[in-house]
Amino acid sequence: MDDRVSSPPHLAISGVLAQLRGYLASASLPDDGRLPPERELADVLGVTRAEVRKGLSVLESEGQIWRHVGKGTFLGARPPQLVDISDLSQRSNPLQVMKARIALEPELARLAAVNGTAADLATLADIAVACREAETWREYEAFDSRFHHQIAEAAHNPILLALLETLNAVRRAVTWGRARPSHSRPPADHHSFADHDRIVDALSHREPATAADAMRRHLQNVEDRLVGRLG
Amino acid sequence: MDDRVSSPPHLAISGVLAQLRGYLASASLPDDGRLPPERELADVLGVTRAEVRKGLSVLESEGQIWRHVGKGTFLGARPPQLVDISDLSQRSNPLQVMKARIALEPELARLAAVNGTAADLATLADIAVACREAETWREYEAFDSRFHHQIAEAAHNPILLALLETLNAVRRAVTWGRARPSHSRPPADHHSFADHDRIVDALSHREPATAADAMRRHLQNVEDRLVGRLG
C-alpha cells in the first residue's frame, strides 16, 4: 500500500472522479448540458480516456449524467424516449388498446360538452349519420374513427388530441383478429348507432357527466364484444 | 363546343382521371403505397404534368391518395403526424396539461390496483416516503414525478405508459409560472402527502374505484391551486 509517488489504482480513480466533479461544478456548459467528448476530457484533465470513462460510469450510476453513443454525455436525467408506434404496437394487445381508449375518451367527451362549439357538434352529428349510412364495414369504421376524432377536436385540448392520435396510430398497427367480409355491412340495429346517438344528444345538451358516461358505456360495449362476453 | 378533333379541356381532365384510376388499379405499387413522382407519371401517361396534378387533386379530394412535398404521393389516407413536443407545448397551457392528467391518471390508478404486483406497490410506497423527506421543492418534484410514473408502470399497460410519458414531456416543456425559492421545502402538512397516502392505501387494498377516486381528488387539488381557488 504505497501511495507516496503515484496514487495506487483504486485511489487514482477517485482522483479522476474528484476532477470530474470539479469540472462539472466549475465549467460553463452549453444550454443542452452537454459536456465535452471523452477524448477531449481525457486530454484536458491529463488522464487516460479509460480513467475518464470509469469516472463517468460512477457519475452515471449516481444519476448525475447520462450518455448515448453518437450523441454525447449530458448533465441530469435521461430524457424519456418518444413513442415508437411499431414497437409499441408489438408490445400491446387489443384489450390494452381498449383500456387506453376507456381512459381517454370519456374525459374527452366531458370536455367536448364544455368546450365544443356549435359547429363542432353539428359536424359530429353529420358524422353520426354517415356512420348509419355506411354500406360496408370498412366504410363504417372510417366514419366511426372520424366520429371519435371529432369529439377530441371539440374538446379543444391539443394535448389530449395528440394523445388520442397517437393511440389511434397504435390501434391501426395492432393486428386485429376479426376480418369482416367486405361485402357485408353493419346491421341496422348495431349497438354503436344508439351509443353514438346518446353521446351526440348529451353533447348537444351540454351535459358533461352524461356525455362522459355515454362514451364510457359505448367503449365498454365494444370491449365486451372484443372479449366475447357479447355480440 | 367542338369535340371532334381533340377532347375539350373539361373532358381531357376526366380522361386523365380515368387513366390515373386505371393506373392505380393495374400498376403494382411498392409496399408503402407510393406511386411514381408526378413528372414520371406525366411521361408514362403521355400527358402534361399540370394535367396529372389536376387528376391527382381530384383523387386527393376523394381521399384515394395523399401527397406531401419532398415525400411523394401515396395511396390511402394520410397517416397521423407524430407528436412534436416543442410544438405541442407552445400550443398548450398548464390548465390543459392538468385536464390531460385528470383524463389519464385516475384510470391508470384503477388499472394499477388490478394489475400491479406487490413489488410495484412496495416501490411506490418507498417513493411516497421519499416525497415526504425531500429537502427542496426541486427534489420533491422529482420524487413526485416518479410517484406518478410508478403508478403508470404498475398499470402494466405499455400504451398508457407511453401516453403518460408523452404528457410528461409536454409538461416539462410548458413554461410554469411559479418558481419556488430553491432553499425552501414543502411544508409538513402539504396536501400531496395525504393525497399520496390515500392513493397508496387504496392500491395496497386492491380497490380500483377508490384508487381512481383518490387520484382524481389529488389532481383536482393540484388544479385548484393552479387556478388559484386554493393554496
Next chain:
DNA sequence: CACTATAACCAAAACAATATTGGTTGCGAC
C-alpha cells in the same frame, strides 16, 4: 501475473451536401 496505457475498431447518431418531389410562378404559343 495483474494492471494499464495506447491505439484501433465498431455501431449509433449527428452533420453536411446533394438530389427528389409536390407546389408555384412566369412566359410564350395558340
Next chain:
DNA sequence: GTCGCAACCAATATTGTTTTGGTTATAGTG
C-alpha cells in the same frame, strides 16, 4: 384566356462523412 413548358421554391429524402460512446486487442510496466 388556356395550355404547354420550363424554371424556381421549400420540404424531404438520400448519401457520404464525421463525431461519439462503447469495446477489444496489443504491448508495456511493475
